[in-house]
Amino acid sequence: MSNAIRVGVLGFGGLGQAAARILAPKSEMVLVAAADKKGYVYNPAGLDTQNCVSAYNQSGSVGHVAEYGVLSNDSIADLIANADVDGFFLALPNLPNTFMADVTRQFVASGWQGVLVDALKRTSAMEQILALRGDVKNAGITYMTGCGATPGLLTAAAAIAAQSYAEIHNVKITFGVGIANWEAYRATIREDIAHMPEFDVEKARAMSDAEVEALLDQTNGIIALENMEHADDLMLELAGICSRDQVTVGGIVDTRNPKKPLSTNVKITGRTFEGKISTHTFTLGDETSMAANVCGPAFGYLKTGVWLQKQGLSGIFTAAEMMPQFVK
Ligand code: NAD
Helix, strand or coil, X not given: CCCCEEEXXXXXXXXXXXXXXXXXXXXXXXXXXXXXCCEEEECCCCCXXXXXXXXXXXXXXXXXXXXXXXXCCCHHHHHHHHCCCCEEEECCCCCCCCHHHHHHHHHHHHCCCCEEEECCCCHHHHHHHHCCHHHHHHHCCEEEECCECCCEHHHHHHHHHHHHCCEEEEEEEEEEEECCCHHHHHHHHHHHHCCCCCCCHHHHHHCCHHHHHHHHHHCCCEEEECXXXXXXXXXXXHCCCCCHHHEEEEEEEECCCCCCCCXXXXXXXXXXXXXXXXXXXXXXXXXXXXXXXXXXXXXXHHHHHHHHHHCCCCEEEECCCCCCCCCC
16 A cells, blocks of 8 residues: 555546546555545545545535545645645546646646646647646646547557558547436536537536536437547647547437447548558447546556656656556
């Protein structure tokens, strides 16, 4: 335990809670801190996942965890100031679209040094993060961005698959997500609604839960998306693989059924040095949930971030530039 990486999870909704459950049996990482909008919990000896989940779901905040919980309206700042953490997974909503960049500036200003990992989705949100490159590097923070499923696992798979080709023609990501009820992942669903025709981030953010319900009633719980603004494009461009306009992302989210409406996959088409045109396809197993495919890679990249930091490398790296390491 003493050598384990001390992890904090910011945001304790759908992904934050899944992250805590994923870490519970690990020996190389220990969850010591978590925060939500109304409080935080910190125990240097490790958190009890079940206590945190119960406090959050029954009383509305991990700040209600007995002995270690603290209620706060500025939970992120208070946690940074009071906790000894090696790396944070930012399982926060990016609503407004500038929120994650604001949190990053908060970390830089605090003087904290360590590893940050996000599962950011929008290209315009990642551009804001990348604009902070110099500040993050100078602060001694190693920031791994776009490290969920898409962007994340699928973008990294595309970067590897591209190696067979002399020229990349296109990268097509198609995701299928099935969740039993939208309330378990409110931010994810609001951010998906923001991609629907006639919606944007601000409109989706302003919707009440009843309005989200009403919209989902109209679509029978299905959100179908195409040509999404997803940072996979920027990440593959930065990695030198193709230009961003060669990358497309779309998918179907069923908010009323945990079964995936389609198999999540990425197709990478290109031309080999012999002149053959071909397509590699990487398909995720249908039994794997969104939470497994987001939080698994996020911690794999967190481990990579710690490894980079031990070598004195700070700054911002994307999932397409690095391999995730496996957390035991
Ligand atoms: P959620 O709505 O279930 O939970 C959000 C949590 O953040 C809540 O616990 C809330 O209390 C907390 N929070 C909100 N504002 C806060 C603040 N100011 N300070 C501290 N805590 C605050 O969210 P979710 O559905 O788990 O999604 C989290 C993020 O993950 C979203 O931005 C979503 O887009 C992203 N995501 C990425 C991928 C990917 O593959 N890259 C996939 C799914 C979700």
